[in-house]
Amino acid sequence: MLQKKVCMLGAFAVGKTSLVRRYVDSIFSEKYTTTIGVKIDKKVVSLGAQDISLLLWDVYGEDNHQKVLPAYLRGMAGYLLVVDPTRPNTYKSAVSLNKLVNDTLGPKPFVLVLNKSDLKEDWENETVDVQALKDEAVAVMETSAKTDSGVSEMFQSMASALLPKNSRGSIPDE
Amino acid sequence: MNKKLPFSVVRYVKTQPASNRSMAYLCLDENLVVVDSGGELEKCGIPSIENGVLASEQLPAIESLLPIDESAVVLVNTQIIEGSIIDLHLFADSVGQWVLIIDNTEAGLRLQSEQQDRLCNDIVEEQNTKKRRFK
Ligand SMILES: Nc1nc2c(ncn2[C@@H]2O[C@H](COP(=O)(O)OP(=O)(O)O)[C@@H](O)[C@H]2O)c(=O)[nH]1
Ligand SMILES: [Mg+2]
Numbered sequence: 382m383l384q385k386k387v388c389m390l391g392a393f394a395v396g397k398t399s400l401v402r403r404y405v406d407s408i409f410s411e412k413y414t415t416t417i418g419v420k421i422d423k424k425v426v427s428l429g430a431q432d433i434s435l436l437l438w439d440v441y442g443e444d445n446h447q448k449v450l451p452a453y454l455r456g457m458a459g460y461l462l463v464v465d466p467t468r469p470n471t472y473k474s475a476v477s478l479n480k481l482v483n484d485t486l487g488p489k490p491f492v493l494v495l496n497k498s499d500l501k502e503d504w505e506n507e508t509v510d511v512q513a514l515k516d517e518a519v520a521v522m523e524t525s526a527k528t529d530s531g532v533s534e535m536f537q538s539m540a541s542a543l544l545p546k547n548s549r550g551s552i553p554d555e
Numbered sequence: 556m557n558k559k560l561p562f563s564v565v566r567y568v569k570t571q572p573a574s575n576r577s578m579a580y581l582c583l584d585e586n587l588v589v590v591d592s593g594g595e596l597e598k599c600g601i602p603s604i605e606n607g608v609l610a611s612e613q614l615p616a617i618e619s620l621l622p623i624d625e626s627a628v629v630l631v632n633t634q635i636i637e638g639s640i641i642d643l644h645l646f647a648d649s650v651g652q653w654v655l656i657i658d659n660t661e662a663g664l665r666l667q668s669e670q671q672d673r674l675c676n677d678i679v680e681e682q683n684t685k686k687r688r689f690k
Contacts, residue, residue: 384611386619393674415674417667418632418640421616436615444674452630456619468681 382425384434385543386456390449390482391463392474393442396496399526400463401439404536409527416441419453426540433540443474451485458543459490461535462514465497466504473509479517490542493518494535499525560594563650567627571644577658582651583610587621590651599656600639610654617654623647632663640664 389397398416402408405422420439425432440453462479464471475493482489493514495504515521519542524531560568564580579594579601592604604613611618616635620628620643627646634640640663644655 384615384618394678413671413675413678415667415670417663417670418634419630420634423615434615436618441670444677446673450631452628455628455630458619470681 382432382434383544384436385458385540386436386438387539387543388438388440388454388457388460389463390440390460390475390478391442391494392465392468392471393444395442395463395465395468395471396524396526397442397461397463398439400461400494400496400524400532400535401437403526403529403532405437407529409529411527424536426537428537428541428544431544433544435536435540443478449478449481451481454482454485457482457486457489459492459519459539461494461539462491462518463494463496466495466507467497467500469505469508472507472511476509476511476514479514488517490519490539491517492535492539492542493521495521495523497525497527498523498530499528561591561650563648563653564594564655567644567646567653567655574657579656581610581614581654581656583621583654584651585622587611587652589613594656595658596656599641599658600636600660601656602636614654617643617645620645621652621654623652632659632666 389401391397394413399409401422405424416439418441422437423434424437425434440449443449462475464475520538522531522535522538524535526532577595577598579596579599581589581604582591584590587610589604589606589608589610614635623645624647627644630643632640633643640660642657642659646653
């Protein structure tokens with residue numbers, strides 16, 4: 382089976398770990414437990430006739446004190462760039478992490494993920510220009526790890542961008 | 556399984572800061588099939604490894620990381636098996652592709668709890684700033 386490495390990238394506490402837990406284990410916790418280093422999970426995604434196995438690299442979140450180590454990106458096929466629009470500063474991290482990827486590996490397909498859509502009334506406008514990010518992304522998706530809204534669609538959208546071009550079909554709606 | 560560490564591993568370890576952490580290794584051929592493994596695999600949380608089988612079938616996480624031809628790559632604090640935190644060292648020499656696993660669970664858990672305190676403070680700080688802005 383086709384197997385691809387996908388990194389979860391974004392500022393701390395935007396919901397990277399929660400999205401993986403929701404998708405792989407179908408659970409959600411309000412409690413915040415930070416990720417150190419990287420935690421790797423595997424999940425098979427079915428895209429119509431084709432199955433693809435994603436190795437999900439949940440990389441610790443960038444914060445004021447530490448940057449993501451480029452070594453964690455080695456061999457990555459694509460990434461989920463996660464922001465928490467209730468904290469507009471997290472757009473800034475997304476822009477800098479995107480630059481890190483481009484500087485380290487060159488361009489790779491990514492989905493821009495706006496998480497915590499259950500808190501949409503608290504979403505704020507971005508403080509940096511993210512139009513370029515939105516244009517480069519294979520998709521911009523709203524998710525909630527809490528309510529499970531958009532989560533599997535988001536991973537499927539990533540997976541289908543990683544299929545060889547000739548076998549790419551439309552994303553099944555479950 | 557070998558208990559004694561191969562020369563390639565011993566030579567590499569000498570270039571690293573000394574430590575008494577548990578250590579295990581996998582040696583892969585050019586097709587990334589395991590040809591040898593040993594050391595304290597169990598203490599590093601690694602299930603038993605079979606020779607003659609693709610490394611990525613036994614440890615999917617290392618799939619995309621190899622082969623390596625340039626200088627060594629180190630992935631610190633990697634969690635590929637629940638409950639165990641390891642440093643993953645990848646290097647190559649004339650013998651083959653080497654995956655050296657060094658347990659870091661103890662220091663990793665300590666780091667985790669320090670980071671937890673720090674980031675929880677940062678979140679409170681962020682929220683306070685936000686509240687002040689809305690006043
Ligand atoms: N309301 C809400 N909270 C979320 C959502 N996703 C994550 N969280 C919470 O946000 C905090 C940080 O989540 P986590 O997944 O650890 O973030 P990470 O640092 O990016 O891995 C935790 O308290 C989660 O419960 C979401 O979709 N909605
Ligand atoms: Mg996390």
